[in-house]
Amino acid sequence: MSDQPNYRPETLAVRAGQQRSQFGEHAEALYLTSSFVFDSAAHAARRFSGEEEGNVYARFSNPTVTMFEQRLAALEGAEDCVATASGMAAIMATVLAHLQQGDHIVASNSLFGATINLFSQILARTGIATTFVSHTDPAAWEAAIRPETKLFFLETPSNPMTEIADIRALTAIAKARGILVAVDNCFCTPILQRPLEMGVDLVIHSATKYIDGQGRVLGGAVCGPKKLTEEVFKYLRTAGPTLSAFNAWVLLKGLETLKLRVEAQSANALRLAAWLEAHPKVARVFYPGLPSHPQHELAMRQQQSGGGIIAFEVKGGREQAWTVEDNCRLLSITANLGDTKSMITHPASTTHGRITPEARAAAGISEGLLRIAVGLEAVEDLQADLERGLALI
Numbered sequence: 001m002s003d004q005p006n007y008r009p010e011t012l013a014v015r016a017g018q019q020r021s022q023f024g025e026h027a028e029a030l031y032l033t034s035s036f037v038f039d040s041a042a043h044a045a046r047r048f049s050g051e052e053e054g055n056v057y058a059r060f061s062n063p064t065v066t067m068f069e070q071r072l073a074a075l076e077g078a079e080d081c082v083a084t085a086s087g088m089a090a091i092m093a094t095v096l097a098h099l100q101q102g103d104h105i106v107a108s109n110s111l112f113g114a115t116i117n118l119f120s121q122i123l124a125r126t127g128i129a130t131t132f133v134s135h136t137d138p139a140a141w142e143a144a145i146r147p148e149t150k151l152f153f154l155e156t157p158s159n160p161m162t163e164i165a166d167i168r169a170l171t172a173i174a175k176a177r178g179i180l181v182a183v184d185n186c187f188c189t190p191i192l193q194r195p196l197e198m199g200v201d202l203v204i205h206s207a208t209k210y211i212d213g214q215g216r217v218l219g220g221a222v223c224g225p226k227k228l229t230e231e232v233f234k235y236l237r238t239a240g241p242t243l244s245a246f247n248a249w250v251l252l253k254g255l256e257t258l259k260l261r262v263e264a265q266s267a268n269a270l271r272l273a274a275w276l277e278a279h280p281k282v283a284r285v286f287y288p289g290l291p292s293h294p295q296h297e298l299a300m301r302q303q304q305s306g307g308g309i310i311a312f313e314v315k316g317g318r319e320q321a322w323t324v325e326d327n328c329r330l331l332s333i334t335a336n337l338g339d340t341k342s343m344i345t346h347p348a349s350t351t352h353g354r355i356t357p358e359a360r361a362a363a364g365i366s367e368g369l370l371r372i373a374v375g376l377e378a379v380e381d382l383q384a385d386l387e388r389g390l391a392l393i
């Protein structure tokens with residue numbers, strides 16, 4: 001497909017990266033094999049040395065995984081992609097491939113919880129320090145830079161408050177000092193936001209979320225120019241946080257419907273957010289696609305639409321929020337996101353339950369806050385499901 005660079009995302013999603021075997025299968029094949037056979041001793045030697053391209057051992061090469069990598073790279077507009085076992089594995093691989101003891105990261109203070117723990121606990125122990133700064137204040141990122149700063153790390157919109165980081169502004173600050181910028185593009189996917197086109201160096205995915213989109217498997221990926229992904233590949237080859245062939249096959253088929261799903265989920269979310277905003281029992285809605293969002297204009301400059309995640313505050317506190325949650329029959333009570341089935345969660349007692357009340361307050365996460373990851377159900381049915389609890393508070 002590299003000879004046809006002008007295909008549109010719809011086409012790339014179903015066609016990019018496919019390699020057919022001698023059997024001529026129409027769907028992408030699932031290669032469940034841990035190793036590969038060579039024609040001769042000399043052939044094995046050529047493959048191992050890298051003199052000849054080809055599969056060797058599934059810790060670092062498998063045709064099904066390669067098809068997934070190439071298809072995702074095409075959608076992100078990336079030269080290359082390295083798939084990993086999970087989103088966290090992708091973040092770990094990116095940092096350990098490019099940083100070493102003594103280096104420093106500047107990161108958003110509203111990252112995914114496990115990412116904050118990875119940086120502040122596990123990586124800190126290896127001598128890689130992180131300064132967490134305001135998600136929305138580029139001047140704070142600039143002020144946090146040290147001579148040893150090697151990486152800016154962010155995800156946007158943030159979870160659960162849907163705050164937007166200005167990708168172009170942060171990239172400009174980093175570029176001027178030779179600092180790498182990595183964006184976790186899990187919430188938007190390449191369908192709604194293409195960070196590489198805004199100057200970002202590496203895009204990271206938890207493919208577990210929208211790319212699978214149907215809540216089945218874990219996976220991750222790092223996309224970018226080959227000179228940067230090559231280092232990630234070397235780390236993966238040796239350290240082994242590899243995506244399984246089966247999961248790659250599920251994710252490859254997930255990419256085929258990514259655009260249809262994400263656009264429909266985002267359209268559903270916009271309708272549901274507008275309905276919530278007009279609801280007398282709702283104090284406030286946080287959704288980048290609504291004009292009431294403080295960064296609506298920035299969001300619309302760097303995203304195609306608002307995305308599938310809504311946060312809203314019911315009037316009252318924890319009791320009222322739990323009443324809404326407990327009266328849902330359709331919306332699943334789970335902290336995951338990106339599924340075709342809508343999900344509702346109370347961040348203050350789940351995903352953000354273990355941080356201090358002060359830190360929660362600073363992040364804007366009140367006791368009345370609920371987060372919905374909007375799926376593909378009829379919006380009217382989701383409204384009726386939420387109304388049951390809202391009517392009781």
Ligand SMILES: *Cc1c(COP(=O)(O)O)cnc(C)c1O
Binds near residue numbers: 218
């Ligand atoms: C879920 C998630 C991750 C971690 O991905 P896993 O596949 O669960 O390891 C990272 N970043 C964001 C934004 C996520 O939502």
